[in-house]
Amino acid sequence: MTIDDLIEQTEREKIAAQRRVSDAEAKAERILTRVKHENRDLLTLDEERKVDDLVAEKRAASDLVKELSGKLTGLRQFKQEEEEITRLQEQTYPTGVHLTGSTRVARIGLEERTYKPPQADRDGRVGDRPVVPARPVHGPGPARPRRDRTPRPPRPRSRDR
Secondary structure, eight states: OOHHHHHHHHHHHHHHHHHHHHHHHHHHHHHHHHHHHTTOSSOOHHHHHHHHHHHHHHHHHHHHHHHHHHHHHHHHHHHHHHHHHHHHHHOOOOOOOOOOTTTOOOOOSSOOOOSSOOOOOTTSEETTEEOOOOOOSSSSSSOOOOOOOSOOOOOOOOTTO
16 A cells, blocks of 8 residues: 555545534534424433434544544655655766766776676687686685595615615
8 A cells, every 4th residue: 555545545534524523513403403493492302312422423523533634644744755755866966987988887996897708709819918717716726636545555675775
């Protein structure tokens, strides 16, 4: 659910609560108007109970309207802040990096690229540089074969000694 959906839902709830307030006021007003048309000064117990229920309903609905108004204010303020953050994130400023050549690709540092070596021509050169085979970065290099663990036969001694 997005913030716009929450705002829309809260507005619908607020409108429904405002209708409940106006409905309760109208019903109570009709009861009081009918009593005046009948030239009575007092309400019957049944009418009085209905009017009390309608007044309580009106108070609850008006409290809900106030609560939803505050919630709407907060949601709209949050939406405005999020839009401001998004606007600021989309702003770009020049960094002073100069792009060289026609590639228009920024290069950080002076190291040659390592992720994809350039294609060498037929004599093993790239442009005017010879292609140097890659050396291992860590370790002594390729593994040496292990020596056989069998003992050597003794050397023949010379008789001259």
